[in-house]
Amino acid sequence: MRKPGTDEQNVQMSDVLCDFCHREWREDVPMVEGHHGSCICGNCLSLAFRSVMLDKVNDAPAEWQCPLCLEASADRAELGRADEPGWPSPLDPEVVVCRRCIKQASGALHKSSDYDWRKPV
Ligand SMILES: [Zn+2]
Ligand SMILES: [Zn+2]
Numbered sequence: 001m002r003k004p005g006t007d008e009q010n011v012q013m014s015d016v017l018c019d020f021c022h023r024e025w026r027e028d029v030p031m032v033e034g035h036h037g038s039c040i041c042g043n044c045l046s047l048a049f050r051s052v053m054l055d056k057v058n059d060a061p062a063e064w065q066c067p068l069c070l071e072a073s074a075d076r077a078e079l080g081r082a083d084e085p086g087w088p089s090p091l092d093p094e095v096v097v098c099r100r101c102i103k104q105a106s107g108a109l110h111k112s113s114d115y116d117w118r119k120p121v
Contacts, residue, residue: 001018001019001022001067002037003016013025014026016031016037016039017039018031018039019038019039019040019067019068019089020048020089020090020091020097021043021044021089023041025039025041029042029043030045030112030115030117032045034066034069034070034101035067035068035069035070036070038068040101040105042115042117044087044089044097045102045106045109045117046117046120047087048097049119051087052086052087052102053102053103053106053119054120057085058086059086059087059088059093060085060087060096061093061096064086064088065096066096068097068101068105071098071100084099084100086099
């Protein structure tokens with residue numbers, strides 16, 4: 001997400017906030033962008049990966065839309081992923097990242113040479 005009042009023509013690093021913990025983007029915290037300026041930071045991604053991929057927890061509400069890929073419950077159902085778990089933001093349980101985005105974002109960050117982020121084990 002963008003900080004309120006961000007100049008879209010001149011977006012600074014500190015204007016970019018994680019949708020899940022609302023921290024600012026900094027050099028030492030990787031950020032993965034989704035649709036419409038949505039973002040998840042490396043810290044939240046680690047928590048999400050641990051919860052959904054390792055602990056197989058599903059704390060998502062009954063109906064939710066992933067801000068990164070914009071897929072809602074109905075979209076996932078249509079794609080045969082109705083039961084897909086998600087990870088809700090600790091600040092706002094209505095903001096939930098889907099497992100597919102967790103997988104994609106963590107795969108990309110894990111391979112990126114810009115950051116030393118690694119998938120939790
Ligand atoms: Zn975050
Ligand atoms: Zn998603």
